[in-house]
Amino acid sequence: MKPLLVFVIGIACAGCAKSGKTPIVVYSPHGKEMLSSFARAYEEVHPADAVEWLDMGSQDVYDRVRTEKENPQADIWWGGPMTAFSRAEREGLLERYIPSWDSVSVPAYRSGGGFWYGTFLTPEVIMYNSNRITPEQAPKDWDDLLDQSWRGKIVIRSPLASGTMRIIFSSIILREMQRGGSLRSGFDWLRRLDANTKTYAADPTQLYIAIAREEGLVTLWDLPDVMLQVETHHYPFAYVLPASGTPLITDGIALVRGAKHTDEAKRFYEFVTSRASMTRQAREFFRIPARSDIAGSDLPPWMRSLAMKALPVNFDTLASREKEWMKTWDETVRGRGSAAAGE
Numbered sequence: 001m002k003p004l005l006v007f008v009i010g011i012a013c014a015g016c017a018k019s020g021k022t023p024i025v026v027y028s029p030h031g032k033e034m035l036s037s038f039a040r041a042y043e044e045v046h047p048a049d050a051v052e053w054l055d056m057g058s059q060d061v062y063d064r065v066r067t068e069k070e071n072p073q074a075d076i077w078w079g080g081p082m083t084a085f086s087r088a089e090r091e092g093l094l095e096r097y098i099p100s101w102d103s104v105s106v107p108a109y110r111s112g113g114g115f116w117y118g119t120f121l122t123p124e125v126i127m128y129n130s131n132r133i134t135p136e137q138a139p140k141d142w143d144d145l146l147d148q149s150w151r152g153k154i155v156i157r158s159p160l161a162s163g164t165m166r167i168i169f170s171s172i173i174l175r176e177m178q179r180g181g182s183l184r185s186g187f188d189w190l191r192r193l194d195a196n197t198k199t200y201a202a203d204p205t206q207l208y209i210a211i212a213r214e215e216g217l218v219t220l221w222d223l224p225d226v227m228l229q230v231e232t233h234h235y236p237f238a239y240v241l242p243a244s245g246t247p248l249i250t251d252g253i254a255l256v257r258g259a260k261h262t263d264e265a266k267r268f269y270e271f272v273t274s275r276a277s278m279t280r281q282a283r284e285f286f287r288i289p290a291r292s293d294i295a296g297s298d299l300p301p302w303m304r305s306l307a308m309k310a311l312p313v314n315f316d317t318l319a320s321r322e323k324e325w326m327k328t329w330d331e332t333v334r335g336r337g338s339a340a341a342g343e
């Protein structure tokens with residue numbers, strides 16, 4: 001476990017002990033706006049508890065939970081793609097828990113064994129700077145990003161720490177394998193994208209700033225975060241749902257096995273996944289609910305009219321090969337696209 005994490009949690013829990021409150025440690029990629037808002041809302045209802053959250057990429061969450069397996073520091077893991085949760089389930093990192101709303105969950109959006117449940121459906125999009133690019137000029141599909149007109153204008157969040165980017169890249173590999181008949185065709189596609197990529201951002205904040213400052217004009221990202229940045233920071237961002245389809249990610253939640261405050265974590269789990277909370281998350285934080293009992297009238301207009309075409313993705317294959325593929329990408333593709341193209 002990294003020393004910084006021990007330091008942060010140590011201070012947090014010391015503060016809880018001093019105040020007499022029970023800490024609930026939450027690992028999540030949901031961002032400080034949403035995490036702080038729901039931590040406050042939960043504590044108003046449960047004043048004996050204190051929510052301590054750590055915001056990090058979903059791959060970082062998985063890595064930390066796995067590293068801390070023998071001495072868990074988190075109580076609950078809130079947010080990340082189902083591939084990461086499925087992998088954690090297979091490795092015995094999650095505690096089985098059937099929430100009160102199990103009857104309105106969709107079987108395709110949850111663990112068959114009850115170890116994690118889907119909370120949101122997250123489409124992946126092409127995001128662009130709307131001050132510099134008009135809707136007519138924007139790329140309309142994934143393959144458009146390979147055109148030389150976008151050379152040096154693309155900034156991408158590094159996929160090694162990002163569950164979102166790992167799924168986008170892995171979905172492209174799967175698509176190209178189906179079209180070209182080989183794994184090589186998938187990595188060839190990513191090399192062409194790399195040739196057009198100016199840089200890889202270390203975290204989402206750096207990605208947003210780079211696009212807002214026109215250091216890059218285009219990226220690949222998830223729809224809820226695009227809209228949240230426009231609403232919260234008034235960034236000049238717009239998006240395109242790729243014409244050929246988007247990898248539709250199921251975003252999950254789970255209890256950490258061996259957690260120190262399981263009962264409190266269950267209360268927080270139920271609170272943030274309640275019908276009222278999911279409706280609020282849709283309206284204020286642009287999350288598309290995975291529950292089947294939320295009426296369209298409770299959702300914002302843009303969400304009701306959203307026309308999503310899902311890219312066919314075998315997520316079981318993706319989950320089993322993603323780690324290997326991203327290692328190969330890092331070792332053979334990143335920063336080598338131009339050289340591979342003979343430039």
